[in-house]
Amino acid sequence: MITICRTSVLLGLVVTVAIAQGQSCSKPVAGPNMKLRNKFILSETFPNNSRVSFACADGYMAAGWPRFITCTSGTWSPVKLICQRSNCGYAGEVEYGRVDYPEGSEFGDRLVASCNTGYNRIGRTTIYCGARGWMGRLPVCEAQACDPPPPLTNGDYSPKVEEVYFYENMIIYSCDKGFALDGSKSAVCSESGQFMPRDPPDCIYVGDVKCKDPGRLANGERTAGFQAPHGYLSTVTFRCDSGYIMVGAGTIRCGLDSNWSPGLPQCRFQRHADCG
The missing domain is CATH 2.10.70.10 (Complement Module, domain 1)
Structure with missing residues (x-):
């Protein structure tokens, strides 16, 4: 009778150990900014000794090792993978302008591009750092154009151009012989698109x-x-x-x-x- 009891206890222990050793794991919980790799996404339970791996979400890069965890007797090993925001880095320069990074250059941050005085922006002001780099091209800064000034009675100006002048281009006025300049001798193409001073000089007949x-x-x-x-x-x-x-x-x-x-x-x- 005693031998039969001992045998039953031993069999119970063996069954208990076997069940514990073969216990499966439920779907693991991913860490911040990561997800299960595609082949594991549809599974809800995982057999004992299963090994699954994680991938970082878009815009994040992997740090830490290993990237996988293992199911052992119904428990997953700790998640050691760390997913950090990816960095878009230096975006380049804008000629006749500047690029600022008010928040930084990591995923989700933005840069702000601007043009110097006298230059007009062609393109976007704000560009965001995306999962695969900066999401757009830097703008171009073009110099402000000025139409040629009106003709000067009994005088002229130089240099002459065929179409337009550009920011900070200067012209010099002169009068015909027998006339003298009354007003500014020069004018400069300004950021407003007009020559300044706005009013051209007069050429006065000196004989009068x-x-x-x-x-x-x-x-x-x-x-x-x-x-x-x-x-x-x-x-x-x-x-x-x-x-x-x-x-x-x-x-x-x-x-x-x-x-x-x-x-x-x-x-x-x-x-x-x-x-x-």
Whole structure:
């Protein structure tokens, strides 16, 4: 009777061990940003000693080893695979512009491209880092164009181009013989697409310029510029009498507006330190 009991116990232990050793595993739980490889996706249970592997989701790259786990007596071994965000890296440069990475250059981050002053962007401003790299091309920065300025009466400008000028191109104005330039001598193509200063100069006929005789200088005298008429760029020079100092310019010039520039000087009495 005792022998029969011992035999039953031993048989029970053998059956229990056999069941434990052959116990299958349920579907394993994947770690962050990973999934079971395709051939394992449809299975719900896995026999003992099964080995399955994981793959990182799109946009993530594998780190850590091994990539597989093993079913042992109903329990999966620990998942050691780590899936990190992939890095799109350096996207390149934009000529006449810049590229900024406000968030970084990893999967899901974005870059922002911009153009320098005077240049227009052709293309996208924002590009995202995708699973297979940057999802788009960097834009191109083109210089702002300016139409040629209007013709200058009794004058011209240079250089001349056939179609358009571009940002920071400069033109120089000049007048025909017998005319003088009244206004800016140059203009520059600006970021607004217009030449600045916006208003072109005038070419004034110098034969029409006449400045009135400045007359006598109180407490002083004229030393040059006696001959009339006083036309464009004619000059008159003064000096003060002894004991007086000049306030203003000693030489004045006849301008295009038929006025003297600067105005007539003054001679003021110079007090000495020992005077009461």
